[in-house]
Amino acid sequence: MITTIILSEDNAVRLHLLLESLHLNGGNLFDITVLYRASSNEFFEGYEKAAIHFNGKNRYSHTFPVRWIEMDHSSVAKNMLSFLPSARDLVCIFNDENILFKNPPSFTAIKTLFDEHNPLALSLRLGNNTVIQNPYNADGYFSEIPPEGEFVLDQFLVWDAASIAPYTNFGIPFSINGHIYKNRSLAKILDQSSSSRIDDLESEIQPIFYKNLYDELPSTLSCLEYSIAIHNSSQKIADTDQQHLGLEPEDLNKRYLQSQTIDLDYIPFEHISMPFEHFVLKFH
Secondary structure, three states, rough: OOOEEEEEEHHHHHHHHHHHHHHHHHHEEEEEEEEEEEHHHHHHHHHHHHHHHHHHHOOOOOOEEEEEEEEEOOOHHHHHHHHHHHOEEEEEEEEOOOOOOOOOOHHHHHHHHHHHHHOEEOOOOOOOOOOOOOOOOOOOOEEEOOOOOEEOOOOEEEEEHHHHHOOHHHHOOOOOOOEEOOOOHHHHHOOOOOOOOOHHHHHHHHHHHHOOOOHHHOOOEEEEOOOOOEEEEOEEOOOOOOOOOEEEEEHHHHHHHOOOOOOOOHHHOOOOOOOOOOOOOOOO
């Protein structure tokens, strides 16, 4: 199994969706620990409800254990670093707005990839299909695809990320959106961060990579032929077929506390062309 850290803040309703997708599609690959932080009693109640659902007397409990750790007020990286000594050799990071929509490779295949080709990371959110960089900018619409990538072990693409334009899909070395790292590499990366916000973790670390971290860590990245995870940050909710509502986190959490959950089957995963999307969501 792969130690899997899920970072979550005030977002139990999205976390529930991710955990449901991991249970449905992840097999027994992911050994999950949720590092969470709640800014109010209502958000904390949301995490309590999620913990009861996935660890209580329900269909998930025996085959899908989830550990829960409330983060303290130090940096996000420090909370993660405190956990890593108890983690396995390979560590996957998700944030609570991710969804796993297809089955991952076997643990044996992933371990062989790291043993034989030593990439910095295996990205579950990238693939030959994630060709769009910015759908709102005509000049930066398409992402640069690795021109000299190598297809290995019949299922992984490996390329030199240092040769790709920075801040583009295939040129981002650190991501909390479904990237798998060696434990010791991840520890070295996180040691560069002092951010207290999950959302700032990537933007703080990327410039350091481009400046000097590539001197200490591998510059190769890898992905599958087709992406299997996606980041969805949309706040739009389909209450009816005609009406899409934009809801604040407090509103979403209130619905979750009323036992409403996001319908995974409503989300269209057929034509993914980016590592992120803005799917309209539906409660049930």
